[in-house]
Amino acid sequence: MRLSALYRYPLKSARGETLQQIGLDKLGLQGDRRWMLVDEASGRFLTQRAVARMSQLSALYNQQGGLTLSATGFSSLEVPLPDAAAALRGVTIWQDSLRVPDAGDEAAAWVSEFVGKPTRLVQVPLERARSTAAGYGRDDDQVAFADGFPLLLIGQASLEDLSSRVGRPLEMLRFRPNLVIEGSQAYAEDQWRRIRIGDLEFRVVKPCSRCILTTIDPQTGERSADREPLATLQKYRAQADGAMFGQNLVNDGPGRLQVGMPVTVLE
Incomplete structure (x- = not known):
């Protein structure tokens, strides 16, 4: 498995930017x-x-x-x-x-x-900075203006599976991840608890509950008339807190990431 894409969102809910490498600090990707x-x-x-x-x-x-x-x-x-x-x-x-x-x-x-x-x-x-959502992670975990946690990871295979269920290709930026992993099975990230990317270790703390934002086309800003892909996610990824897609992460310490780095599941 490898890190296949890096995305940063300097302003919450504005357009994302594609990166090849980036440093990490206490709050996740620098500047995110x-x-x-x-x-x-x-x-x-x-x-x-x-x-x-x-x-x-x-x-x-x-x-x-x-x-x-x-x-x-x-x-x-x-x-x-x-x-x-x-x-x-x-x-x-x-x-x-x-x-x-x-x-x-x-x-x-x-x-x-x-x-x-x-x-x-x-x-x-x-x-x-704020503390991360109570009940997950450690007491000293912090987050900037992301919804609850510093980082969001999605497997490329998970997006491809969802796209096939919806019946059309979906843009990864619709889900606003920071890290995209290639080479894993669809939804393999659901089972991970700790991973290493390059020399950096991450804790997988909570699945990400998806909202109406996923129905907005990141290129045009238009909402999907059919409420996709949220409607499909709610059919097969629903939990008590919503339809889950992707995993929230916390990085253990500072470091640097670069697209192409190997990914290892530690736990």
Whole structure:
């Protein structure tokens, strides 16, 4: 087995980027989901679940460590990384409430126009990260703005099996994984507890419950009229917490990953 693809999502629920190699820190892939859009009034996080056109929003790191925002019909904007003097904003992501640096009024004006309502752009530094979902992993496991855990892994064979059941090829980015594994059987990842990729070890902590976001075409931003692939997943991958596809991981320590690295199941 080998690592066949690496994906990073600098801004939660915006477009992903394909990588050949990347470092990992305490919060998973360096720079992964460290930025987020929130409703200005409530501080509640925004994703494609409510704002489907976020799939058409590009947010990539620039050479200064900030973010370059771009979208069709919009002038691109360079957003600097908030410094120590940046105002903190109270935000809510699922059941977690925290205070994180706000990216400023210029960025807020840009994202508000894109979303269509008053919106703020925020960033989470390592020292303000959340704890991972209770009851899974270790007490000191942390996560940035990903839903619950630092990393998501999917087997390529699992996607191919799902595509055959749906009756059309599905894009891997529809499921927003960080790591794609090639050479395993379909859904083999369901049985893994610890794996090694290159020299790095990972704990497999929880299957990933899928939502309506999987029905959004990552290229066009349009929702599937037939609710696929979620409808098919609910027929054969349903558990008490939802339809499962992919596994949430935590990396044990820092390191570096590169596409092509061997994958070993340790447990």
